[in-house]
Amino acid sequence: MIRSEKGPINDMIQVSRELNPNISVDCVVFGLRRNSLKVILVERSFEVLDGEGEKVSDYKLPGSLVYNDELLDQAAQRVMRELTGLVNIRLERYDILDSLERVHKHLDKIWLESTSGLEINRVVSVAFFGLVNLESDNKYVIDKSARWMDLEETKHLPFDHSEIIQRALLAVQESIRTGDLIFRVLPEKFTIAQLQRAAEVICGVKLDSRNFRKKLKKINFILPLEEKQIKVAHKPARLFGFDQKKYMESKRKKNLF
Amino acid sequence: MIRSEKGPINDMIQVSRELNPNISVDCVVFGLRRNSLKVILVERSFEVLDGEGEKVSDYKLPGSLVYNDELLDQAAQRVMRELTGLVNIRLERYDILDSLERVHKHLDKIWLESTSGLEINRVVSVAFFGLVNLESDNKYVIDKSARWMDLEETKHLPFDHSEIIQRALLAVQESIRTGDLIFRVLPEKFTIAQLQRAAEVICGVKLDSRNFRKKLKKINFILPLEEKQIKVAHKPARLFGFDQKKYMESKRKKNLF
DNA sequence: AATTCTTTGCGTAATATATACGCTAAGTGA
DNA sequence: TCACTTAGCGTATATATTACGCAAAGAATT
Numbered sequence: 001m002i003r004s005e006k007g008p009i010n011d012m013i014q015v016s017r018e019l020n021p022n023i024s025v026d027c028v029v030f031g032l033r034r035n036s037l038k039v040i041l042v043e044r045s046f047e048v049l050d051g052e053g054e055k056v057s058d059y060k061l062p063g064s065l066v067y068n069d070e071l072l073d074q075a076a077q078r079v080m081r082e083l084t085g086l087v088n089i090r091l092e093r094y095d096i097l098d099s100l101e102r103v104h105k106h107l108d109k110i111w112l113e114s115t116s117g118l119e120i121n122r123v124v125s126v127a128f129f130g131l132v133n134l135e136s137d138n139k140y141v142i143d144k145s146a147r148w149m150d151l152e153e154t155k156h157l158p159f160d161h162s163e164i165i166q167r168a169l170l171a172v173q174e175s176i177r178t179g180d181l182i183f184r185v186l187p188e189k190f191t192i193a194q195l196q197r198a199a200e201v202i203c204g205v206k207l208d209s210r211n212f213r214k215k216l217k218k219i220n221f222i223l224p225l226e227e228k229q230i231k232v233a234h235k236p237a238r239l240f241g242f243d244q245k246k247y248m249e250s251k252r253k254k255n256l257f
Numbered sequence: 258m259i260r261s262e263k264g265p266i267n268d269m270i271q272v273s274r275e276l277n278p279n280i281s282v283d284c285v286v287f288g289l290r291r292n293s294l295k296v297i298l299v300e301r302s303f304e305v306l307d308g309e310g311e312k313v314s315d316y317k318l319p320g321s322l323v324y325n326d327e328l329l330d331q332a333a334q335r336v337m338r339e340l341t342g343l344v345n346i347r348l349e350r351y352d353i354l355d356s357l358e359r360v361h362k363h364l365d366k367i368w369l370e371s372t373s374g375l376e377i378n379r380v381v382s383v384a385f386f387g388l389v390n391l392e393s394d395n396k397y398v399i400d401k402s403a404r405w406m407d408l409e410e411t412k413h414l415p416f417d418h419s420e421i422i423q424r425a426l427l428a429v430q431e432s433i434r435t436g437d438l439i440f441r442v443l444p445e446k447f448t449i450a451q452l453q454r455a456a457e458v459i460c461g462v463k464l465d466s467r468n469f470r471k472k473l474k475k476i477n478f479i480l481p482l483e484e485k486q487i488k489v490a491h492k493p494a495r496l497f498g499f500d501q502k503k504y505m506e507s508k509r510k511k512n513l514f
Numbered sequence: 515a516a517t518t519c520t521t522t523g524c525g526t527a528a529t530a531t532a533t534a535c536g537c538t539a540a541g542t543g544a
Numbered sequence: 545t546c547a548c549t550t551a552g553c554g555t556a557t558a559t560a561t562t563a564c565g566c567a568a569a570g571a572a573t574t
Contacts, residue, residue, distance in 0.1 A: 022277055022279040068379050072353065098329045098383075126353060234542070234550040235539065236550090237550075450521075465562075468562065470523065472561090491521040
């Protein structure tokens, strides 16, 4: 029926572990560049052996069925490791996809069945998002079969993956506003301008640097350090740090009505 | 092994539909009373037939495995209909429970297996919350095997249901702040005081009525009507309405940084 | 009919937060 | 030394938030 050329999922089936045919995870990992947002996709390249031997080669989100003895978070980490080579990306659940027509395209169904070795009838997928900085020291070099893709190139993906990405972007933007997500794409010591640029690119807005600075000064989990930038062709900026503990405390307070 | 006395889940298995042994839903439906919040639980009453024939009778959240041809939202509605008699409760997903130890108590496992007729190894559960007004005209009369329970009585439930309820309460409070949830527990035409009391009970706070009124006046999807209360032993209050369309529009705008 | 009671609903003043934008300071590189 | 760029402070204005005083409107009571 199908022959997988370098089917990534085939490689990850280990003896004595059972994939659950009903539960999967999909990961939407955004990569921040200076002026754009990328998303990581993996190649799906296979040949349909019935009929005319149609060759298919396209890209999809990294995802997989979940092992029966595996937590969803673990499955998401495994997917990233096995399909892209990235480890320890912080991932968060933001959605559950349960439509009965998720695997409605014939090609998608036979691909899934052949790579898993299971009969697939119903797959409920848990969606995760993540965010990394592609300009940082950690270069996030990924496997050959994976690619950092422009968001514009993700309009026509297999399954419901285009839709998943759209919703992930909204979830990331929301987390930037209210959470600590933005500090994950900053170096440990960062300048206010770096923080601002990251927020601007991810949320697609332009902010006034003077007011932005003012606002940050009264956030108590962003602490000014004694260090400054060096060797920059302008006034060197002060470096700041993110205080995890104080962040956790300030999270508790909620403004009700 | 087990004999179910009036096992509610037994009654709902229909011919020709298959329950999926890996996916379940659990529903946390809060009921608003004048001064307290209740939550709906269903009776679990059965007799273990091995050993000493231990009798068990306790309460749990309404929940069920999901049919293979059923959406999660449909499953949640079915659960409420079949286990409590309530229909058309608005329910929202707020969590996924995937721990491997969810069904760690022996009693819970044999109960689940006997009522479903399936071997249970791994159940990932999707949690829903809902909110209804128990003081409204619609009395929300529920089946005999279900009960509106005080939150304080839900500390030691089977499975991980106590924890699920705690998290549901936080999700409801958050939705009250930002969403339209509160309008579902109000009559179509309501006074500002009614809205305030609902918010106070659900969120557990006390608010200044004069400032509360001021705040609501500039929310453009809460429209003042020409009607007033009658036959109340005090100055009659103006009635207000909720404008779904305007609410949807105002939802789009987000304040970024 | 006058009085009392309760809740509505407007107003005001003090304080805090947000926004727009001017201007100087501090480095590197020419 | 000068030009250039970004950092970082200040100020003025508008908008929100909070605390609280008080009159108005109906029903119930006297």
